[in-house]
Amino acid sequence: MLRLLLIGLCLCMAQFSFGQIGLSPDPSTPQLADTTDLKLSLLQVPSAPAFNLLGIEPSAISTPKDVKNFLVSLANASQSLSVLPNSFAMEIAPLMILRRDHISLTDYLSNRVGENIWQSFTISLGTNTIDSIPGISPATSNVAIAAKFSIFRGRVTTGAIDTLLRVDSILAQINAGTYRITDSLIQTLPAYQAINTQFEALAAQIRLNPEYRNTTEYKTKTAQLNELITAFNSDSTYRFQQAVNSFSQEVNQLTAEVNGLVFNRVGFKLDAAFGLVYDFPFQETDSAALKTIGAWLTGGQVIKLEGQKQRILSFLGSARLLSNQDQMTRANIGDPISIADNTNLDVGAKIDFNSESSLALSVEYLQRFPLNNDTLDPTYRLAFNGSYQLAPNYQISLTFGRNFDGTITEGGNLLAALHFFGTFGGRRANTSLNN
């Protein structure tokens, strides 16, 4: 075993890539599902399941933030909906687009199931085209659509909540001050004084006789009052920027409080995703056929370890159902290759450690159970991932282990990859709203 590890380490692929993350194979090359698709972690619901099902990691993903941008992206990619795009990747959070104006920070940070599902619900769309291989296969377009959401997101760490409480305290002081200043300034405006006088007169009449509300005079005077109010509201000079500017010191305090604030979540998490891929051989809609359908469920406990530095320990369990249609299969080496529909259930667990001191370690195990093909044996995947952040923008990572047996090969491919990631640009310290 030790010898195998050493050989694997010697053969490991070293990649130095700048700004590119991912180890997916060339999407233009036909691939055998799950045998050559080397992922750093299978035990997570993929961030964009449609691309995962297609086996691609697109370098440019359109992420429209409003309805207009979504329609423009779609129209551009499909030549105004007249053709199927050759290569297209889009991820949208439809409910976040439509209801962003209704989501307060409290809602955003909550762990209520309803909020979790609709806020985290994203749809990913992807297409790619596989070139024809003369005499073997025609040019084929693949179209994938998938959705994912969180059922439980965990609760925000107490450190972040404490910061928010300090923000609330400062904000309450500013709010009391802005009220005082605006209230005193507004009283000096003749337009406001006229409104106030009219209002006080009407109120005095009602106090004397509540039935005054039913008189014609009341209706006339309230209409006049409404006209004065409408004129006041439409005059943009009645704004008191000094009410805000007077608190620049407190605003600076707020900015300092949230500098570097990250809303990490701990506790129980549960994510789900599902999606499907359709093939379009000859790039014709009439020949469309379902190629792959998949569903993921990942859950587990995320624990923040005690100490000054932030250290997160996660225990995750996962189940993945993946059905591949018309997949090349053979029971044993030497047997003829046949075409079969293979449905697999992958079940596994992962332990993950992340430290603020830039060290991340994880080990994961997945057992694969072929559900509908007796000729295939259960197989497993075992992988160790480690990474260390050398500097704010530089990270080295190592993956080592054994992959699943393929559907036409056995023996478990060796997983080995050494990566160095670097990005240009400085580090920006600010608040992160990432889940």
Added chain:
Amino acid sequence: MSQVVKLHMYQLKSSSDPVTVSVTIGNQQRASTDLYLDGVKINSDSLVDSFSDQEIGLNNTLSGKQLTINTTVFDINTNNDEVSYRYKVKGGEKVLYPASSKLTVTEGGVAHFFIRVFLL
């Protein structure tokens, strides 16, 4: 300009039904709101972010009073500098529910909303 000042008139009913105030803060920004009746703060602790149906009194006790909804919103969301603010007063003759006010503030800045409602 990161301040909004709005005035409204609101007609009450001749009943003892409660009158309530709701405020919606969008774009995942942080906000603090205080409610005043004739210049007296009626909420003991400042109301954080969005809230619904905060009772300010009964129809037959509020006539002739001035309600002020005073909110300061802090741009805590680094993904955008937009502030969305909407308020609702209900329980009287009709529901007062104007369209959202949308402001763009400087990064890490604040927006102030001063809404005064004349209760008749």
